[in-house]
Amino acid sequence: MDRRSSITVIVRSVLAAGPLRRADLEARTGLSQPTIAKLTRALIDAGYLTETTAGGGPGRIGRPAATLDVHADREFFAGVKVTPGELIGVVTDLRAVVRVTAHAPLGDARTPPDVVRAIARLVTELRGGAARPVRGLGVSVAGDVDRTTGLARYEPFLGWHDVPLAALCTAETGLPTVADNDIRALTEAENWFGAGADARSFLLVAVGSGVTSGLAVDGRVLTGAHGVAGELGHVPVDRRGPKCYCGARGCLEAIASEPALLRRVAEITGIPAITLGRAIELARLGDPRVGEAFAEAGRAIGQAVGGVINLLGPELVVFSADHLDGFALLDPHIRAAIDTHAFGAAARATVEVRPLPFAQWARGAATVAIARHLTSVTV
Ligand SMILES: [Zn+2]
Known part of the structure; x- marks a missing residue:
């Protein structure tokens, strides 16, 4: 590995997992002890890393190992x-x-x-x-x-x-x-500072005005050979389904995105331009047709995600939703469909839900x- 790549690997490791001892860095990066010693010294001098030596308590023998952390305020x-x-x-x-x-x-x-x-x-x-x-x-x-x-x-x-x-x-x-x-x-961001810390492979699914996903496999975010990967919203889930803006028919996004769901609820209820808040209220009040529209969207998402789980076998699936109230109505149907479609041990993927503030x-x-x-x- 050249010097510049080694520097990137060291800073990234300390960013993701710091504070770390130099011995931890050797284990994590596979770089040699002299390389770690030389580059961490240079990174400390340049203000990227800080070094802290914890006080050795009574009875401690030898010098306590110094830990390295990123100087987050550098820039x-x-x-x-x-x-x-x-x-x-x-x-x-x-x-x-x-x-x-x-x-x-x-x-x-x-x-x-x-x-x-x-x-x-x-x-x-x-x-x-x-x-x-x-x-x-x-x-x-x-x-x-x-x-x-x-x-x-x-x-x-x-x-x-x-x-x-x-x-x-x-x-x-x-x-x-x-x-x-x-x-x-x-x-x-999840791979560096969030879900990636817990799982080497994960699927992030964002549900809101669209349905889309990001994939990290063995610590790397997939970018696709041509710059496109993770377009969960355009995975076909119903070949007789509604037409998608991409031109194809039955894409997940044409069924389960917020605008698609609201179009469906508007059709069912005859309330034009119904808001998400009103649709959620109707479902909560027990309107079975509106409840079924949410269920159908949830099943479609779970079916598509179940397919991705079968292909990639991720450790973790994280759902992030713009509106948690709306997502709560989809959630049981998503999970039930994942259970139906995920094959064998792939079904052991942990499923989590997190809020997704726009920031x-x-x-x-x-x-x-x-x-x-x-x-x-x-x-
Ligand atoms: Zn599409």
Whole structure:
């Protein structure tokens, strides 16, 4: 491994699992003792790592082993999640702990130059509130994004095709920018700082205005050979089902996303433009037709997730929902369908539900910027 890769591996290990002793680092990274000694010294001198020597108690023999931790305040990173309605932004420290949060309505802004200008204004505001210099920016959008080149190839909600998003943001903000798909960025944050600490392979499923997923296998977030992976929303679950905006029929998203579910409830009840809150209320009041609409959406999600569990055998499946009240109505049907479809020992995957505050999406974008930055650290 070259020096730069070794540095990235060391910082990443301490970020994920610190504080660590040098001996722990040897075991985790497979790097030699002299390499660890030399590079950790350089990283301490450069302010990336701090060293603490715990006081040896009475009866302790020899020198207590020093532990290394990341100096989280060394520099900060900005993350912005673009939604059709608004921008959500955060500044995080090097450990992806959110230090500043701000959001800005997008109004009518839809074109890439307008949205990028709004991103730049939000980033200026975020930097103004940050106690440390901001070193990089991560921007996440829905759809097909090539993280390597920063090209947003297709963003379905804004109708973007082939927008050089990272380059445009760098030009407007002056910050090195990484653009990524939103759920992949969120999965990256979970992989570094969340679920990944408990499980080497996990599936993250976000349920809300869309249904989408991120996959981490053996500690790596899958990006797909062509930059697309984890598009759970476009897994077919009913070939006679409704038409999806992607052009195919019976995609999970056309059945179980919030807009799809509300369309179904509006059809059943005859209440046009029914809100999620009202639909939940009707289901809770015992309207069997509305309850069945939630059940159908839940079964479709569980069927698709059961299929992914069979293919990948993850240790952990984490559901994140925009609206936990609505998710509670889907949850038993999702779990029942997973139980039906998951095969053999794959069914042992642990299923968890977590709230998904919007700031988490922006934190995911910041994590991608941190990850990119760490590949360029030279000491
Ligand atoms: Zn589709």
